[in-house]
Amino acid sequence: MYRPKRLAILCAGGPAPGLNSVIAASTIRACLAGVDVLGIHDGFQWIMEGDIKHVSPLTLESVSRIHFRGGSHIGISRANPTKNDKHLDNALLSLLRLNVDKLVTIGGDGSAWSAWRLAQRAGGQLRVAHVPKTIDNDIDLPPDIDTFGFQTARHVGVEVVKNLMVDAKTTHRWYIVVTQGRKAGHLALGIGKAAGATLTLIPEEFPEGPVRLDTVVDTLVGAAIKRRGYDRRDGLAVVAEGILERLAPEDLASLPDVERDQHGGLKYGEINLADILKHRMVEKLRACGLETAVIARNIGYELRCADPIPYDMEYTRDLGYCAARYLLEGGSSAMVSMQAGCFRPIPFEHLIDPESGRTRVRMVDVRSDRYRIARSYMIRLRAEDFEDAHQLARLSALAHMTPDEFRKRFNTLALDDERLNREVSLRPLSGP
Helix, strand or coil: CCCCCEEEEEEECCCCCCHHHHHHHHHHHHHHCCCCEEEECCCCCCHHHCCCCCEEEECHHHHCCHHHCCCCCCCCECCCHHHCHHHHHHHHHHHHHCCEEEEEEEECHHHHHHHHHHHHHHCCCCEEEEEEECCCCCECCCCCCCCECHHHHHHHHHHHHHHHHHHHHHHCCEEEEEECCCCCCHHHHHHHHHHCCCEEECHHHCCCCCECHHHHHHHHHHHHHHHHCCCCCCEEEEEECCHHHHECHHHHHCCCCCCECCCCCECHHHCCHHHHHHHHHHHHHHHCCCCCCEEEEEECHHHHCCCCCHHHHHHHHHHHHHHHHHHHCCCCCEEEEEECCEEEEEEHHHHECCCCCCECECCCCCCCHHHHHHHHCCCCCCHHHHHCHHHHHHHHHHCCCCHHHHHHHHHHHHHHHHHHHHHHHCCCCCCC
16 A cells, blocks of 8 residues: 655754754645655664654644754754664664655764765665754855854853853953864854953864873963963863864873764763863962962853754754755755855765765864954963063063073973964955
8 A cells, every 4th residue: 555755854963953943844844745754763773773663743733833942852862873784774774664765864974974874875765865963063064154053052152151251250260161062163262252262272273183281281371371461360261172182192091981972983071171171270370389260161061952043043944944845856865055045955975075985074264364363362372472572571470480491381382373373374364
């Protein structure tokens, strides 16, 4: 007996504001075309085991107002079906058993890879469209296109940081705020720049191989010393957790209980980078004769399931509508994007790095005007601090060192600043 084919929707990876908007818009578009819609619960977790019980019908009535809320109406998980051929086959067979021939996946770069592998495995039996989602903003979209959820996460993160900055000034203490961002520093930079944090550290500023943990800590210590020169004992540093990916192997090995997830990424939730930086910063400042209270904060979980701001609500409704329309019109094997107000499908194969064979990750361009402006407002030791004898004498006195001792201790930071200045000078500020 003939059964009408269905469209299914699943969410994979970590949460991001706007998930429910995509779910709702895709469902409404398909229902208006007379197509039944299924919500696949908890990403690939159940269907990759051949379990088809964890599904529910999605209707106009059930999704009509979920776009206002954060979280995921159908759950989410990081289960990865590409680690095992049997799991990939199970996922495909489960969808076929459910009479699904169209699938909307919502996720990040790892989920995009899973979507592409599933589409390849299906051989035309299943059409797949992927909607790019991550508060990390690191999917390889055109430079001016954000991933959904990023703007809301930045907005909420700025509110948190703004309040902490007031507390820091009031109580004369430092805060180290570590933000999510598995590989790239977009979220940390977006929050730090908008809030006017004392400084922001992102992995992209250390491009030439592994960075030592001491270098990261010295950057914070140098900022605190320089801040004292402005008669300020307070400060707030925003640090991207992706710096962990750049740490030298010997430093990474020294951290307790380093684990990896199903996509091979570090389980950052198991590593309290903020606390590690806090304790080492306090020790190094004390060695300079400076007593400073430092508070460690991690933010990310507070941002991932926030209610989307209007920007993300509108943006994700467009993405969800276009994903369903693309599949209904016979499209497949592409990531959905909105560019200059128009739908543009990006074929999966265009997202793959030919060297690694994996989906490309979009990093912060440290040669861009955006980063140059952000860095110019930060308080951190710069090359000119070591070139000006008066400034060097002032800073070294604050650290209870001789100028030569200060130079020897922090000279690496001056060299890093000089290198970055050379790189950005190769690209003049944009303009007529």
